[in-house]
Amino acid sequence: MGTTRPPGYVFRARTRVATGHTTHQTDAMTETETIAYDVVVLGAGPVGENVADRTRAAGLATAVVESELVGGECSYWACMPSKALLRPVIAQADARRLPGLRQAVQGPLDAAAVLARRNYFTSDWHDDGQVQWLDGIGADLYRGHGRLAGPRQVTVTGPDGDVTTLTARHAVVVATGSRAQLPGLPGLADVKPWTSREATSSQTVPGRLIVVGGGVVATEMATAWQALGSQVTVLVRGKGLLSRMEPFAGELVAESLTEAGADVRTGTSVESVTRENGTVVAVTDAGDRLEADEILFATGRAPRTDDIGLETVGLEPGSWLPVDDSLRVTGIEWLYATGDVNHRALLTHQGKYQARIAGNAIAARASGVPLLETDPWGAHAATADHHAVPQVVFTDPEAAAVGLSLAEAEQAGHRVRGVDVEFSSVAGAGLYADGYKGRARMVVDLEQEILRGVTFVGPGVGELIHSATVAVAGQVPISRLWHAVPSYPTVSxxxxxxxxxxRDQ
Structure with a gap:
């Protein structure tokens, strides 16, 4: 798996010239170098890593360029730290729903212990282990800022200022992800607001926290920090939380946050933000003046494509990159875009799925194997990105969904019916927790009698969503679902x- 390297290690000590599926190695280290590979990947997050894994498995010489930490946003500022923060919160909430256990967990969470465990799961923001993994698959890592420099060319400016030019025989893959998008409020930069990065990496618990936004980051971080001891105020411009899910999802999460002590205000916009003597002061459109120690803006994402040289290949800097179902950028046969940058599904698991598709497609094209372009379920088509994207929001209760909501299905022109049940009718839910509160909905296509979407809201439902994903992605007929018998007594x-x-409607 390679040797451990200290943070900041620059892996550029070799020139590798690709010849077919083999490489010839010579020593070289100059201020400017040109090195040839089969594939060059911009970004070493989980998406870029998975592209490299697939292309290396196919025998293609692969370089990976990263300007920050190998492992990317997910490992250090998103999925891993946020779920490490939330897991004790959810476990405590579940325990308090069980007589005999409730009495044992009445005290507050040990915030220091929770933050220490979060730090462990981020490897204290060191990427040695991830570097070892890249070494283990035989990919070459270049630390520095990577930019396209014309067709099949990438320049890497390293920490020491040296510039290396990488050329790609077959493909360049953009996997640079996305960043938090802040609103254009005057003076906001001077306030030094939290984004998702600060919210998942803070080493202290703010006494008061304002959360601006109503989506996944906003609801998860409000859940975590309220439980860790902050007094949280959530300001939502729209009508409710989690607006991209079924309406009842946001309603149940808002109810739970309110019961936990958070102040959730819908239909509220922030007009101005200042920091006065260390205190954040936010003024709403209703004229309310709110004070806090920190303010988190969770108001959307923007692609990290503004300074990667898109203009050198005729693309607009800072834009999302449109792709076909093999993840190839529209109109450019050698350029691929995987993960957040193509704006198909801003989720780590979908980005990794796309990475596998792109890696397979690049390998097939490199070897001259024709792609099954007309086969929607072939090895080279990211079909699930269109209609079977799963997502879990790790709040209390959890909200999990796949496919289309009822409103989305109707807007798409499908003749559908929404079928709802309360989890109170499920014996396994009652055993899971006293007073289990939650709801499920499946969206049935009445013409094909398949599922267009499924939503679960309730404690522990994140572990249910894959069954729904199989049903939606596989277009399993309702008549066959009857024969998929759930075990008794489970929440399933x-x-x-x-x-x-x-059946009874």
Missing amino acids: EVWLRLLEAY
Whole structure:
């Protein structure tokens, strides 16, 4: 798997010239170098890593360029730290729903211990282990700022200022991800607001926290920091939380946050933000003056494509990159875009899925194998990105969904029916927790009798969503779902209740 290297290590000590599926190695180290590879990947997050894994498995010489930490946003400022913060919160909430255990967990969470465990899961923001993994698959890592420099060319400016030019025989893959998008409020930069990065990496618990936004980052971080001891105020411009899910998802999460002590205000915009003597002062459109120690803006994402040389290949800097189903950028046969940058699904698991598709497609094209372009379920088509994207929001209760909501299905022109059940009708839910509160909905296509979407809201439902993903992605007919018998008494028995409700309507 390679040797451990200190943070900041620059892996540029070799020139590798690709010849077919082999490489010839010579020593070289100059201020300017040109090195040839089969594939060059911009970005060493989980998406870029998975592209490299697939291309290396196919025998293609692969270089990976990273300007920050190998492992990317997910490992250090998103998925891993946020879930490490949330897991004790959810475990405590579940425990308090069980007599006999409730009495043992009445005290507050040990915030220092929770933050220490979060630090462990980020490797204290060191990427030695991730570098070892890249070494283990035989990919070459270049630390520095990578930019396209024309067709099949990438320049890397290293920490020492040296510039290396990498050329790609077959493909360049953009996997640079996205960044938090801040609103254009005057003076906001001087306030030094939190984004998702600060919210997942803070080493202290703010006494008061304002959260601006109502999406996944906003609701998860409000859940975590309220439980860790902050007094949280959530300001949502729209009508409710989690607006891209079924309406009841946001309603149940807002109810739970309020019960936990958070102040959730919908239909509220922030007009101005200042920091006065260390205190954040936010003024709303209603004229309310709110004070806090920190303010988190979770108001959207922007592609990290503003300074990667898109203009050198005729593309607009800072833009999302449109792709076909093999993740190839529209109109450029050698350029691919995987993960957030193509704006198809801003989720780590979908980005990794796309990476596998792109890696397979690059390998097939490099070897001259024709792609099954007309096969929507072939090895080289990211079909699930269109209609079967799963997502879990790790709040209390959890909200999990795949496919289309009822409103989205109707807007798409499908003749559908929404089928709802309360988890109170499921024996396994009652055993899971006293007073288990939650709801499930499946969106049934009445013409094809398949599922267009499924949503679960309730404690622990994140572990249910893959069954729904299989049903939606596989277009399993309702008549066959009857024969997928859920074990008794589990929460999964909600599937039987949903099918019965559909039959009886």
